[in-house]
Amino acid sequence: MADAKSQLNLHLARVALRNLLGHPRRTLLTSGAIALGLASLIFLWGFNEGLHRNMLGNFQNSIIGALQIHRQGFFQHPDLSLTISNPQKISETLELHGVTRYSQRLDTFGLAASDHTTQGVMLIGMDPQNEPKVTELGSRIGVGRFLQPDDSYSLILGATTASNLKVRLGDEVVMIGYDRYGAMIAESFTLVGIITSGEMGLDSGMAITSLATLQEMVDLQGQVTTFVINVDEQTLPGLVASLNEDLVDQQLEVMPWYTMFPVMKEWVTLHNGFLYLFLGIVLFIVLAGELNTLLLSMLDRTREFGILMAIGTSRRQIALLMVVEAVGIGIIGILLGTLLGYLIILLTGMIGIDLSILLGSTSRFYVDPLIYPQLKLDHLGITASTILMASILSGVYPAWRASLLQPVEAIRNG
Template sequence: MITEIAWKNVWRNKPRSLIVIAAITVGVFAGVFSIAIMNSAIVQRIDASVNEELAHIQVNNKDFRNSSDIKSIIPDYNQVVSEMMSAPGMKEVSGRIIIRGIASTSARSTGVEISGINVEKERRMLKLADKIIPGTGTFFESETRFNRAYIGEKLAKELNIIRYNLDEEALSRLREKGVPEKIISGLEPIYGERFTSGRKLQKAVENLLGEKDYKKFINPVMEAAWSYREGSRIILTFVDINNIQTGAAFRISGIFRTNNDMFEETSVFVPEEELRKLTGLKDNDYHRVIGLLDENSFTEEATSEIREALSSYEVLNWKEIQPDLAMFADMMQQIYGLFMAIILAALAFGIVNTMLMSVLERTKEIGMLAAIGMNRRRIFIMIMLESIFLSIVGGLSGMAVGGTVIALTAKKGINLMQYSEGFEAMGYSAHLFPAIDTNFFIITTILIVLTGILSSMYPARKALQLNPVEAIRTE
């Protein structure tokens, strides 16, 4: 009965209740959605880091990371593999040869980390093969008599392999993407011109289109004009097992694009057998073994087990290799907390205000209830239930709206390509797929109810202080 009255009381002043509910809805939605966006940046970054770059756990020769010495190989590869495979949640492991070297073309040269990989295993384990830019080749699928290398777009640009050219093909790609004809014809002066760097094309486009259209259309234009000569070669230089400088030409097998500029700029992947021939490393000579887990959540447990079993090795997980990432993930938790605290505080004030108004407006009625025998506990519960209903309705509708918007945007993602440079320089994707886990929803619901309860205390106490005699007399 009290529950029923409380529920009905919520709706007796509909406009007021709806305004509060709308305010709560907007607050909760804004909180949930912005957390989902921030969360997605982190989750995508962790996902990319784990699935494209590092895997979950790495085992190195103890000296390797300090010395980068080609001779710091893992002494007993088979033992390492079997220990790693017996760790909880371990899906697959693979050895890597890792060599510091220099990549160069006739134009430029730059320092890189060359990874000799087991192509078949890594195709299964990591998503790097999927990150290939269409039209640039394959992940080591075509057999040639040349050595092959899989490099990042950034490195390709750095080495001056990529050109930009608004040829016929590029123009038709632009039309396909729905870029207005006005913009395309505006670019006429640079049709067919070859740009040796993205920056030069950007400048030319900005001059032709003006700032506003430039911002809007530069990304599709860059995308369409991008071109690269298949089979371009780079020279990789490094030292072999005898500390003798060596090197060879490598055909570009494919070019990948990730959201991590640093990684793209410094990583070169080469089939391990090709690297073995050049360096003199034998079969099962690896510097590092990477292990992929079924899920991130196994990380700590698996790391500590492997660390115990392989005490003479350096065992690192992704959190340790990229402490900034782990820090960001931790920081997210705190930002969650802060955000929720702000939203809930705003919510609490809204409820206190509304309920106080509602109680003071009903002085007489509450006095009457006390007079006819509704005890203090019941009056308190009634006011409390009213606050809880308000906050639950508002909270749930906020989460429903938030959930819906997240679900809608999660499919296509939110494209912040305009700001992509800033994001990608830090290794974060500019194309965000908002995501939030169910736990968050459950915790938020509980917090909202708690806030409802807490913020009902003051108005409910106020209601109890009413003296029935005084209250009834109030006209």
């Protein structure tokens, strides 16, 4: 009995394959529509992934890093009284976890003054030796240079700030602020670099000098307010959890980029949401197109189904036949769509997509003009499996209709 059922099921599979191959135009049109929809989704996922990696990479590499460590409450209310009490402990903990790309900073507020005007700025003291390991701030300097280890009272400004102050390379800029005791201080700096990247947050409202210089200016020798760390995105959540556990008694805040700037993560989530909406639209098209094809196939083969029932084929097997055909169409479409989508990602990933043609300058959004799409296997798996499920669902109604046929009436009216 089992052998007979197996032979019958094998026969039904052959019948389904014969029907698909016997109507190549119908099969290819339906599978082609699925393939185009899948290829479009694969390209959109790849472009979206490339855009996000580009934007978030530039955002982190510009100045903030992937992760920062401060005294509790410092990020929301920067104050020189909130310096890190034991920076050596943090350095040892980071190196214990294999983290070597980190740098120390001292952050405070100041007033930049020139011969023409003044402007409030965030004054940041950076380590000239370790900062290049963490960020690519030096590549954002279009005029002049980045800080050097032997610099003393040298200054870097953003292009907008320099323009507002009406200063040029080599000019003197007086920085006015408060030292650790709250006493007003003023020091003269020489402008050695101007940031011209156009990125929001870099070109305006920020002044950069060496860590040693700022420590001397505010009388905080050897003390820092911030550790900036650069690690791979995949290891970031685990590192945050480990550091929170190891530094729990230090009164510190361990903040990844998405905690410091949640709007960036929300933007990525929103962008992904639009892609899921587009996936829903493609699934609707797949369901409608394949359902229409299978219903036409069922009507054309009414007599065939009647004969199959008459010779002993069960209604369940007739329904299974229609579902197998639906799966076959879906698999053909998925294979063609995956191949086409992969080729598109491969091609555009090599030459890039130039956004400046449509959008002009994108640097203010931390996005390079050329975007290189990248395909993630989990996105491909989700999309392909969802379309396969849609193909199976599209075969359910025609299968149910076919199973209700009466053999005699089907043969007579087919």
